Amino acid sequence: MSDDWITVRIAARRRLAEDVVGLSLAPVDGAVLPPFTAGAHVDLELPGGVVRQYSLCNAPGAPDRYELGVLLDRQGRGGSRAVHEALAEGQAVRISAPRNLFALQQAEHIVLMAGGIGITPILAMAEQLSCEGASFELHYFVRSAERAAFVDRLGEARFAGRWQLHVGERIPPSFDAAPTLGTPQPGHRLYICGPNGFMDFVLDRARAGGWAEDRLHSERFAAPPPSAEGDRPFELEIEGRGLIVPVAAGQSAAAALAAAGISIPLSCEQGICGTCLTTVAAGIPDHRDAYLSDQEKAANDCFTPCCSRAATPRLVIQL
DSSP: OOSEEEEEEEEEEEEETTTTEEEEESTTOOOOOOOOOEEEEEEEOOGOOOOEEEEOOOOBBBBEEEEEEEEEEEEEEEEEHHHHOOOOOOEEEEEEEOOEOOOOOOOSSSEEEEEGGHHHHHHHHHHHHHHHTEEEEEEESSSGGGOOHHHHHHSSGGGGEEEEEEESSTTTTOOOOOOHHHHHTTTTTEEEEEHHHHHHHHHHHHHTTTTGGGGGGEEEEOOOOSTTTTTTOOOETTTTTTTTEOOOTOHEEEEEEEEOOOOOOSSSSSSSSTTOOOEEEESEOOOOOSOOOHHHHTTTTTEOOTTTTTSEEEEEEOO
């Protein structure tokens, strides 16, 4: 969670698609918003002190506003509902400076694939690539035309021939990903964002089709559901403090630390943002986050206490 909040005003609010609302955030009192690059997100403070992360979807650079698109998640933890029901045009809200964990890398050609609300960071990427004159294509998957946001922007001349809307194509199982993914080339990269099922399907097909792991880039809005198996109690030892904190089954390590009076930085609390990332001094983590790469998880030297657990009876961490 950010310690350096930026106060902005909701300059405009509009319906973008079924269950999707768009917010245009403008600076107040002559302030200048920090620049950002495609793939960046901000923390948004909601009523009651709830903090959620939302991707910036306008053209990057030195913006005079930040644009967000928020899907109403009726099975979520209440953040999107607060955006839809409690935020009004003209209202002041607080945000963090932009952070980017999903940045574009140099490539000869980029394939962008978005599922549902995953279009938000992908659209910013298309904007940036278009401004740079780069080679790219965008594939946007929605369950129905009514759920397709930003089609007005994608319909502008600069995107002509560069994007395709896929309506009602089920992923999985009926969609044939091979023609969309194309034949992997050394200079190509693939960027994917959307629901977990969509992303897992596309990534699996890309790997099976020969895409190299270092050419696959993805961002998740939610960590994969953890397996109940192995959700056992364990102990957290704080290195150098002589303090051992018990973590009960069904209790997060972050919650156990808070109950022991130990404060750590938190933001998404789902293993997505990396805010709570902690160094492991001994023991083996049971990684349940979507932030660390497979290689980083295999190293077992970092731990996300908001969602991950321990594969050993005790985990020693540095705070």
